[in-house]
């Protein structure tokens with residue numbers, strides 16, 4: 001694989017997907033860092049996978065289910081559920097409006 | 102609308118399954134929860150380290166629905182992570198299915214033609230957002246009770262060509278799902294949510310460009326009409342969209358590819374979010390959830406729980422009892438209820454009562470039992486044996502009528518029926534008496 005440096009647009013796109021705001025300095029920093037990460041991962045292309053089935057799991061497990069039974073031992077009370085949020089209102093999580101008409 | 106433009110519509114329908122517990126956790130599935138955030142746990146709140154485990158019943162019900170829609174079932178399936186940022190999605194991804202849905206390639210019949218089902222897959226529901234203004238600030242409040250409830254998505258091909266057909270399809274789908282008794286499809290509570298992808302095809306330009314090919318090419322844009330919670334709004338929203346898009350096309354432009362909502366009060370659609378770029382969900386297999394083999398044995402077990410096919414039931418009842426589907430469909434929802442209904446039909450036949458009239462009375466007079474029906478029609482209880490004695494007597498004293506009947510004057514039987522009723526001093530079903538008398542003649 002040829003060396004490739006990610007563009008500013010690509011970095012901003014990735015940041016947007018991660019809901020991150022980056023400074024110009026950070027964009028430059030991540031351009032270099034992410035490009036080298038991709039280059040490193042690209043090493044995998046060297047492996048011959050012609051006769052290998054695609055794999056989505058490495059545990060070897062299959063067909064792990066639970067019965068359709070409520071397990072309220074693990075249910076949190078609202079106070080616990082909301083314990084780590086700064087922004088709440090009457091046992092509801094509160095965020096800035098996400099939808100406006 | 103003129104025939105210059107042909108609406109092309111595909112639908113995506115989300116339905117919450119009525120399992121007892123969540124899709125990947127043991128939280129209670131409770132659409133009627135009285136308070137917010139009372140059914141949450143580390144799994145459905147997306148807390149670090151929590152491990153989801155799939156609800157077997159939800160998988161079986163999804164496959165059951167797929168089978169009822171004539172789908173093929175994947176022998177190997179899996180769950181994938183669909184990534185996007187939205188406050189109702191605590192993990193930053195939704196567990197869904199990408200390239201290996203449980204079911205694919207089915208069909209729903211409508212009076213306008215078949216609507217092909219692309220796929221039926223299983224995912225988890227998100228939390229519920231409540232939009233409010235608090236102290237002058239617009240905020241969104243989040244209730245995660247619904248987060249992690251099993252959610253089935255049924256996707257169609259763009260085989261729907263009018264708002265009326267879209268409504269018929271959606272109603273039919275709801276009937277089938279309710280018949281299987283896997284969801285209440287309560288649209289007001291969000292238990293069934295409709296989305297329509299709408300675009301207009303310029304029929305004339307297609308005909309000149311595409312003479313040799315009978316298959317049309319899809320328009321190069323589509324507008325997604327989201328979160329519609331009634332059949333009437335679906336119909337109206339699509340109507341509005343068709344008109345809006347027609348005006349844009351007429352002015353020589355192409356409608357923007359976007360998601361729109363429907364405002365029922367104003368009866369308009371409005372922009373929700375413009376898709377500047379194709380959605381980038383970065384799907385990948387969820388490493389927390391091992392793949393699922395749907396073995397022949399398991400599939401057969403699920404098949405054995407399927408009721409008589411929905412369409413087949415109506416056809417059979419029409420042939421056997423002369424019942425109109427549009428009438429009898431008002432009397433039941435689940436397959437279990439249809440069985441109880443048919444028990445009543447059988448009882449009607451046994452008592453020589455008309456099933457057709459019984460169904461009519463059930464629909465229009467709101468009666469529920471055969472006893473009520475008899476009372477209503479004033480039909481008295483009288484045994485065949487008692488009647489036979491009276492009939493023999495009447496036939497003996499009316500030899501002329503008997504002779505006339507045998508000579509071909511078949512209307513004479515009405516006279517004999519009247520005589521028997523008078524003698525019996527009872528109201529008896531006409532058809533029943535006629536049949537009995539005929540057996541003597």
Ligand SMILES: [Zn+2]
Nearest residue numbers: 126128142145
């Ligand atoms: Zn939970």
